[in-house]
Amino acid sequence: MVLLDIQDISISFGGITALGDVTLSVDRGTLCAIIGPNGAGKTSLLNCISGFYKPDSGTIVFEGQDISKYRPDQIAQRGVARTFQNVELFANMNVIDNMLLGRHHHFQIGFLKNAILGYRAKAETIHRQRVEEIIDFLEMEQWRKHLVGSLPYGVQKRVELGRALAQEPKILLLDEPMTGMNQEETEDIARFILDIHEELGTTIVMIEHDMNVVMDISERICVLDFGKKIAEGTPLEIQKDPEVQKAYLGENYESVLEGARRS
Amino acid sequence: MAVTRFCIRSYPQDLKVFPSPAARISLVWLLLFLLGLPFFSGKYITFVAAVCGVSVISALGLNILTGYTGLISLGHAAFMGIGAYTAAALANKAGFPFLAALPLAGLLAAATGAVVGIPTLRLRGLYLVVTTLAFEFIVEHIIYHWESMTQSDRGISLPTPDLFGYTLDTYESFYYVVLVLAVATALFTKNLAMSRTGRALVAIRDRDIAAEIIGVHLAKYKILAFVVSSFIAGIAGALYAYLLGLISPDHFTFNQSVLYIAMIIVGGMGTVMGSIIGAVFMVLLPEVINAISSPIASAYPILSPRIGAVSVIVYGLVIILFLLFEPNGLYGIWIRIKRYWKPWPFTY
Ligand SMILES: Nc1ncnc2c1ncn2[C@@H]1O[C@H](COP(=O)(O)OP(=O)(O)O)[C@@H](O)[C@H]1O
Ligand SMILES: [Mg+2]
Numbered sequence: 128m129v130l131l132d133i134q135d136i137s138i139s140f141g142g143i144t145a146l147g148d149v150t151l152s153v154d155r156g157t158l159c160a161i162i163g164p165n166g167a168g169k170t171s172l173l174n175c176i177s178g179f180y181k182p183d184s185g186t187i188v189f190e191g192q193d194i195s196k197y198r199p200d201q202i203a204q205r206g207v208a209r210t211f212q213n214v215e216l217f218a219n220m221n222v223i224d225n226m227l228l229g230r231h232h233h234f235q236i237g238f239l240k241n242a243i244l245g246y247r248a249k250a251e252t253i254h255r256q257r258v259e260e261i262i263d264f265l266e267m268e269q270w271r272k273h274l275v276g277s278l279p280y281g282v283q284k285r286v287e288l289g290r291a292l293a294q295e296p297k298i299l300l301l302d303e304p305m306t307g308m309n310q311e312e313t314e315d316i317a318r319f320i321l322d323i324h325e326e327l328g329t330t331i332v333m334i335e336h337d338m339n340v341v342m343d344i345s346e347r348i349c350v351l352d353f354g355k356k357i358a359e360g361t362p363l364e365i366q367k368d369p370e371v372q373k374a375y376l377g378e379n380y381e382s383v384l385e386g387a388r389r390s
Numbered sequence: 391m392a393v394t395r396f397c398i399r400s401y402p403q404d405l406k407v408f409p410s411p412a413a414r415i416s417l418v419w420l421l422l423f424l425l426g427l428p429f430f431s432g433k434y435i436t437f438v439a440a441v442c443g444v445s446v447i448s449a450l451g452l453n454i455l456t457g458y459t460g461l462i463s464l465g466h467a468a469f470m471g472i473g474a475y476t477a478a479a480l481a482n483k484a485g486f487p488f489l490a491a492l493p494l495a496g497l498l499a500a501a502t503g504a505v506v507g508i509p510t511l512r513l514r515g516l517y518l519v520v521t522t523l524a525f526e527f528i529v530e531h532i533i534y535h536w537e538s539m540t541q542s543d544r545g546i547s548l549p550t551p552d553l554f555g556y557t558l559d560t561y562e563s564f565y566y567v568v569l570v571l572a573v574a575t576a577l578f579t580k581n582l583a584m585s586r587t588g589r590a591l592v593a594i595r596d597r598d599i600a601a602e603i604i605g606v607h608l609a610k611y612k613i614l615a616f617v618v619s620s621f622i623a624g625i626a627g628a629l630y631a632y633l634l635g636l637i638s639p640d641h642f643t644f645n646q647s648v649l650y651i652a653m654i655i656v657g658g659m660g661t662v663m664g665s666i667i668g669a670v671f672m673v674l675l676p677e678v679i680n681a682i683s684s685p686i687a688s689a690y691p692i693l694s695p696r697i698g699a700v701s702v703i704v705y706g707l708v709i710i711l712f713l714l715f716e717p718n719g720l721y722g723i724w725i726r727i728k729r730y731w732k733p734w735p736f737t738y
Contacts, residue, residue: 203605
């Protein structure tokens, strides 16, 4: 069943076509990867889905509703959560507060009740419980009260993932979740993503450069190049696609793909 | 793992406004002191304390807008002025009682706040500052020139307020009204700050992109910050008007707006304690300068015309020094002292 249906979206910035008639549909419960060289338009695609960019043309249908003209916060409320290529966190807050903010639209009480102690404490306790579960899940107990700005980059990426999870999203958009991480951290994140996918059943769209990870964990792959979708299919199909090999990997594609296949 | 278990048991404690017993005990002492103040101090000190209370309320309002939400406003005194003149007009011309004029003053200021907030949705930083500055001057102009309503610089007087049949005709009695409202405002602000709404405001201040992506409606919360902040300012303005009994345009000038910014900076932006300390400090500073300088002035009469200028310079210096050396304000200094004396890991 289709959860997210992107039809022919285009967006350009002063002559540069970041996306040209890109069509992509994501079924409920799949883990889909978007790959492509730098500047291919991958981040722009996520920005269109989450409402930061308004596509010049085309539709983005999420659960049967065209969200292409909605504000980012409206889209978030409908169950779309994401992380950013360069983390977007609240650096002056601790890990718990960052994640509690992820639960913003799960609070059902209004502003005046909020400011009255009894109601606030009751509501907060429930959400705090959920946040602690996520902290357990992502194995971040030791950092829970640390200011996010003071944490290493790898941990910050994990906090951002946790904040997105706290939103209890129907679809999770991850922009290069493993970039700038060492081998061990990469494996941790890959494991978390798989767990989120399998245990929570969350639909995931992930941009990632690490071919080993992409080939390993994704069910479908979409390849962008110069704002165009040049291929879509299972990891095996993508590995065999000559177009992809040519466009995406340049001269030494064979060694890279071989490496991915062997591991 | 042990650590986790312990912390899980303490969520409700994390959520308390005053988590430690020590904080609660010192608060009780402070409250007792404030309740007893009119009994062991003179009329003038009680009056100054009431002014402190009004400033605390107003500074808390500005803190919601500027400290938490990060929207810098140079129009805070204008909102106070709207509240003050609304109360004065209602009480003086229409005979409204205190209990009706006070909330109406807050509401009119809040409505104005909503209107001022709308254009600011598209503005940031300096542009926002200039817009609020323009608003300040517009309000000053209206107050000055709408003679039939405000009586311009002759000032407009207010009747003695009545509360539940009691006439609040002394500074002492009005002091208690201000005290109750100041405590209520502080508790409200603290609760607000620790709630979902407060977190959303701080999120907007710290990183609006991230706030949007987790579902915070930026426009709604910015307007909310304006409305709440100006409501509180309106209430403070009305209280100030009743306290003085006579208000004139120069009580709500641009200088006053700057003074309120100074209060929250000196006390510590984005904290309730900071606004309280900052407001009290900035109200008492000229009193202290006065107390020190009046013997000097009487000993050297030649200096007396210069004393006023000196107090302005000291004011400015204090703000600059805080900006340079202690961006966390007086409250930041206090926290640092406390941390120094507290054997930190073991009290938990
Ligand atoms: N806000 C923007 N303003 C101008 N150009 C942009 C903007 N966002 C993206 N682009 C351009 O669109 C192209 C695609 O960028 P991006 O989506 O970030 O690529 P990727 O994430 O695949 O590396 C690039 O040429 C980039 O310069
Ligand atoms: Mg990118």
